[in-house]
Amino acid sequence: MTIYNFSAGPAVLPREVLQQAREELLDWHGSGMSVMEMSHRGKEFTGIATVAEADLRELMGIPSNYKVLFLQGGAHLQFAMIPLNLLRGKPSADYVNTGEWSKKAIGEAKKFGGVNVVATGADRNFSYVPAFETWQCNKDAAYLHYTPNETIGGVEFNWVPLLDNMPGAVPLVADMSSNILSRRIDVSKFGLIYAGAQKNIGPAGLTVVIVRDDLIGHVLPGTPTMLDYKIHADNDSMYNTPPTYGIYIAGLVFQWLKRNGGVAQAEQTNIAKARLLYDAIDSSSGFYNCPVDKSDRSRMNVPFTLKDAALDESFLQQADARGLLQLKGHRSVGGMRASIYNAMPLAGVQALAGFMNEFARQHG
Numbered sequence: 201m202t203i204y205n206f207s208a209g210p211a212v213l214p215r216e217v218l219q220q221a222r223e224e225l226l227d228w229h230g231s232g233m234s235v236m237e238m239s240h241r242g243k244e245f246t247g248i249a250t251v252a253e254a255d256l257r258e259l260m261g262i263p264s265n266y267k268v269l270f271l272q273g274g275a276h277l278q279f280a281m282i283p284l285n286l287l288r289g290k291p292s293a294d295y296v297n298t299g300e301w302s303k304k305a306i307g308e309a310k311k312f313g314g315v316n317v318v319a320t321g322a323d324r325n326f327s328y329v330p331a332f333e334t335w336q337c338n339k340d341a342a343y344l345h346y347t348p349n350e351t352i353g354g355v356e357f358n359w360v361p362l363l364d365n366m367p368g369a370v371p372l373v374a375d376m377s378s379n380i381l382s383r384r385i386d387v388s389k390f391g392l393i394y395a396g397a398q399k400n401i402g403p404a405g406l407t408v409v410i411v412r413d414d415l416i417g418h419v420l421p422g423t424p425t426m427l428d429y430k431i432h433a434d435n436d437s438m439y440n441t442p443p444t445y446g447i448y449i450a451g452l453v454f455q456w457l458k459r460n461g462g463v464a465q466a467e468q469t470n471i472a473k474a475r476l477l478y479d480a481i482d483s484s485s486g487f488y489n490c491p492v493d494k495s496d497r498s499r500m501n502v503p504f505t506l507k508d509a510a511l512d513e514s515f516l517q518q519a520d521a522r523g524l525l526q527l528k529g530h531r532s533v534g535g536m537r538a539s540i541y542n543a544m545p546l547a548g549v550q551a552l553a554g555f556m557n558e559f560a561r562q563h564g
């Protein structure tokens with residue numbers, strides 16, 4: 201039976217990538233060593249890291265005045281590193297609150313400076329993206345932080361906030377943990393983009409930060425060395441031992457994406473995959489429900505509930521029996537959630553949509 205893993209993260213990786221990693225596990229390219237055993241300063245590994253960075257730059261069209269950093273600590277550590285590095289003597293930063301991950305970022309930023317929540321979806325239980333016209337942005341904010349895809353709530357921005365992205369203007373900061381590389385974006389509109397790797401990039405333990413170079417080098421006094429972007433930038437992410445195996449796998453994922461038409465093709469497939477699931481929900485005559493406004497529904501994480509929560513267990517059991525795994529919703533919201541990142545094949549989503557239709561027919 202084919203297994204399809206709908207986990208929100210750590211999540212499914214491309215099968216081809218795992219097969220290649222298996223082939224190369226004991227002996228990487230005739231080196232006689234596993235990548236796990238290599239010095240991060242040796243020519244083999246520095247080559248792997250250089251190619252991984254170049255491929256990511258190509259896939260995302262990252263301009264040359266941006267640094268690409270391969271760090272650790274997950275997106276959670278970025279919630280702290282961003283204010284530590286980007287407040288740059290300013291008293292406060294702007295944050296948009298669209299759900300659970302925004303709230304976490306806001307909570308951490310408050311430890312280092314003022315936080316102005318310029319828009320919130322709290323009035324409707326975070327089921328939508330507040331319209332840009334309603335945002336109460338501050339011209340003197342150190343930066344504006346938002347979460348383009350709320351992994352738990354399934355709320356995704358289909359647009360990028362229009363800020364002036366010149367040095368001196370308010371830089372846009374985005375937590376792209378759960379939708380990086382899933383759709384085309386113009387990196388030059390952002391001051392900083394960050395993402396934990398474990399959804400669309402590779403294994404947990406690697407965090408990617410893309411930051412405009414004029415924004416680094418201004419940390420708050422007393423900032424620990426390891427939390428200073430400039431230290432990592434000046435040392436090509438090798439100030440200390442980086443997560444070498446994670447970088448290697450991420451590099452294989454980037455090559456896989458390049459072989460398969462890059463981000464533009466991934467985006468088309470993601471649109472098709474998401475449509476299949478939302479169609480299954482919307483055509484179920486209320487058997488399934490997705491609480492998110494149609495215009496703001498995530499292409500990556502599809503949360504839905506069953507009309508009768510008493511059927512949840514049997515839905516999950518039958519899905520499991522067909523190899524459709526990890527569909528249980530986040531503990532804070534219940535119901536179901538299907539995460540359909542880049543590496544989830546269309547066939548997996550077709551299988552899930554087929555099962556949902558059948559289950560609704562049987563129990564509706």
Ligand SMILES: Cc1ncc(COP(=O)(O)O)c(C=O)c1O
Nearest residue numbers: 274275276301351375377378396
């Ligand atoms: C949007 C978003 N931000 C932050 C996090 C937290 O990431 P980490 O566990 O890598 O700190 C996650 C998920 O894990 C996420 O989906």
